[in-house]
Amino acid sequence: MKKIFSLLAVVVSALVFVSCGESDNEPKLSTFTVQITSDQTITDFTAFQVKVTESKSGTAFTAQADASGKATFSLPLGQYDIVAEDSYDGVSTMYGHTENYTLSAYQATVSVKVAGLFGQLEKTFVLDELYFNGDDNGNFSRTYYEGYFTIRNVSDRALYADGLSIAICGDYNNLENDESDPMPSYLKKDSIVVTQLYTIPGNGHTYKVNPGESIVIAHSAINHKLGADGKVDPEKPYSIDLSGADFEIYVPYEYSMTTDNQDVPNLIVDYSMNQAFNWGYSGGTPMLLVRLTDAQKTAMLNGKVKLPLPTSSSMEMDHLLLPMSAVIDGAETGCVDNLFHKVLPDRIDRGSVLIQDDGLYGGFCGQFVQRKRVTDASGKETVVDTNNSTDDFEIIPHGQKSYPKK
Numbered sequence: 001m002k003k004i005f006s007l008l009a010v011v012v013s014a015l016v017f018v019s020c021g022e023s024d025n026e027p028k029l030s031t032f033t034v035q036i037t038s039d040q041t042i043t044d045f046t047a048f049q050v051k052v053t054e055s056k057s058g059t060a061f062t063a064q065a066d067a068s069g070k071a072t073f074s075l076p077l078g079q080y081d082i083v084a085e086d087s088y089d090g091v092s093t094m095y096g097h098t099e100n101y102t103l104s105a106y107q108a109t110v111s112v113k114v115a116g117l118f119g120q121l122e123k124t125f126v127l128d129e130l131y132f133n134g135d136d137n138g139n140f141s142r143t144y145y146e147g148y149f150t151i152r153n154v155s156d157r158a159l160y161a162d163g164l165s166i167a168i169c170g171d172y173n174n175l176e177n178d179e180s181d182p183m184p185s186y187l188k189k190d191s192i193v194v195t196q197l198y199t200i201p202g203n204g205h206t207y208k209v210n211p212g213e214s215i216v217i218a219h220s221a222i223n224h225k226l227g228a229d230g231k232v233d234p235e236k237p238y239s240i241d242l243s244g245a246d247f248e249i250y251v252p253y254e255y256s257m258t259t260d261n262q263d264v265p266n267l268i269v270d271y272s273m274n275q276a277f278n279w280g281y282s283g284g285t286p287m288l289l290v291r292l293t294d295a296q297k298t299a300m301l302n303g304k305v306k307l308p309l310p311t312s313s314s315m316e317m318d319h320l321l322l323p324m325s326a327v328i329d330g331a332e333t334g335c336v337d338n339l340f341h342k343v344l345p346d347r348i349d350r351g352s353v354l355i356q357d358d359g360l361y362g363g364f365c366g367q368f369v370q371r372k373r374v375t376d377a378s379g380k381e382t383v384v385d386t387n388n389s390t391d392d393f394e395i396i397p398h399g400q401k402s403y404p405k406k
Contacts, residue, residue, distance in 0.1 A: 029074040033109040036069035036084045038094070040115075045069035047086040048094075048114070055079040055100060077103050084112045088205040091158045095120055118291050118328070121155055125164065126329045126371070126385050127289050128152040128214055130393075131400045132279045133355055133367040135238035142364045143239055145258050146224045147279055148403070150214040151289060152371075154385055158210045162202030164328075165290040165297075166217070166249075166267070167194040170319045172310045173352075174284035174338040174359045182307055187345050191321040192288070193307065196277065197300070198249055198267040199292075207246075212380060216403045219277055221248035221264040223404065238366060241402040249277040263405070271301060273317055281363025283333030283355060286343055292326045311360075324348070331389040333369065335359045351390030368399035 034050045046064065050071035053060045056079070063071040065084070081099050085092040096114035118124055129150040135143045149166075153159050170193040171183040183193045200207060200215075209215055223241040227233030242248075249267050250260045253275040260266065279287065292300070304318040324345070332344045332352040338359035339352055355367035371383035372394050384392045 027076045028106060030077055030103055030106045030108060032073045032075050032103055034063075034065075034071045034073070034082060034084065035109055035111045036065055036071070036096070037111050037113045038096075038115065039113070040094075042069075043067075047088065048084055049087060050112070051083045053081045053083075055081060075103060077106075079103070082110065082112055084114055085117075086114075088160075089208060091160055091205070091208055093117055093160060093204060117159070123154045123385065124159060124291075124328060125151050125161070125209075125289060126154050126383065127287060127331055128371050128383060129401070130283075130287070130331065130333060130369040132281060132283050132287075132333065132369075133357060133362075134281050134364040135366040135398060135400065136364040137236045137238050139235065141236065143224065143236075145220040146240055146242065146400075148216060148218040148240075148242055148245065148400075149287065150216050151209075152214040152383060153209040153211055154383065156211055158208055160202070160205055161200050161207040161209050161215055162204050163200060163291065165197055165199040165270070165292055167192075167198075167288040167290050167320075167322055168196040168279060169193065169285045169288065169343045170195040170273075170307070170310075171343045172284045172360065173286070173332065173334045173341055173343045174282055175310050176340045177310065181310070183310070184341070186321060187324075190324045192324060192327070192344070193305075194288070194320045194322045195271075195273040195285075195317075197270040197290075197297075197320060197322075198272075198277075199270055199297075200247065201265060201268055212382065215246040216242070216244070217247045217249065217267065218242040218245035218264070218403075219249055219279070220258040221245040221261045222259065225402075238398055238400070240400050241404040243405040244403045251276050270297065271320055273319065282335050282338070282357055282359055282361075283353075283369075284335070284338070284360060286330060286333050286349075288322070288327050288344075288348075289329040290322065290326050291328050292323075296323055296326055329385075331369075331393065333389075335362060347387075349387060349389050351388040351392075353389040353393040353395070355395055366398040366400070368396045369393055370396065370399070 048065040051062045065071045083097045085095040094114045095117045096112045223243045224239040248264045300320045306316045330348040332349045335357045336354045376382045
């Protein structure tokens with residue numbers, strides 16, 4: 001009996017020893033808190049998710065932030081990359097990250113500041129299709145007000161287009177200027193003189209654009225193919241149907257030459273010097289894609305400058321000064337043999353895309369401009385974007401496209 005009890009005692013002692021050894025070998029976890037901060041006023045952070053990824057293994061841990069912006073993890077000690085971003089319908093608008101953070105204590109807190117996503121992504125949106133030149137159907141039937149352009153998401157994630165703005169330059173690259181012309185001098189002050197500013201509406205989470213997709217913005221979002229009888233007019237071979245555009249640019253004015261299509265949302269008219277959308281059929285006043293903060297837009301609208309018109313130095317009108325830092329994309333459009341000076345600096349466009357037309361008073365030659373299409377490594381179609389429109393764009397005669405109502 002004593003031998004049996006002695007044997008049992010040895011077995012129990014061994015089990016206790018093994019159990020303690022296993023417990024000692026288990027890694028101790030750190031209570032790790034990520035505190036999200038922002039220069040913007042955010043009263044509730046529950047839309048934010050925090051992702052912590054172990055640098056060597058790639059193992060990821062995620063947690064939802066609470067209203068105060070805290071997300072807590074239990075993690076082994078090590079080195080981590082931390083990302084915090086919000087999500088609305090799977091789309092992020094604010095983002096922040098910290099790389100190679102070394103977690104070396106069993107109680108630790110790190111702050112991650114989030115800011116607007118646009119300023120942190122290498123690529124977001126670009127101008128793609130640019131139809132400003134118009135066309136000629138013959139018999140004195142020209143395609144007035146049929147201009148349109150598209151904005152394409154060239155990032156690898158869905159983005160909201162809400163708040164994007166379109167600006168039209170005030171200077172004309174198809175006019176020779178001299179040292180007395182004040183417009184080019186503003187480029188040295190990191191500003192571009194513009195005559196028009198329009199903004200996509202929305203609450204910040206309204207107009208979702210998936211990767212590779214585009215939105216269509218028309219001057220007049222109607223079916224221009226139709227005749228007076230409401231049927232397709234065979235004598236309008238180069239007219240297009242823009243009734244399915246995502247937005248139109250309608251400037252309310254008693255002498256407006258276009259009709260407001262109530263089925264298509266209008267861009268917000270922030271400023272239109274001539275009380276009309278005037279892109280110019282020659283492309284001599286390039287278009288810019290812009291992302292402005294509220295403060296930047298307020299400063300622009302409150303800080304108008306009276307400048308002489310390039311087409312009439314004796315007439316002065318109010319212009320806006322656009323901060324160059326707000327520009328997302330731009331293309332130096334113009335005419336062959338009529339580009340006398342560049343309106344856009346090289347940091348926006350190092351080249352130019354020039355159509356076959358007569359310059360300032362040209363138009364209606366059917367010159368359609370779009371970015372070159374290429375296939376990426378995954379086999380998906382994308383567009384060329386090197387900030388050099390000479391290489392990035394192509395001209396397709398009569399290549400304008402219809403976007404009918406679905």
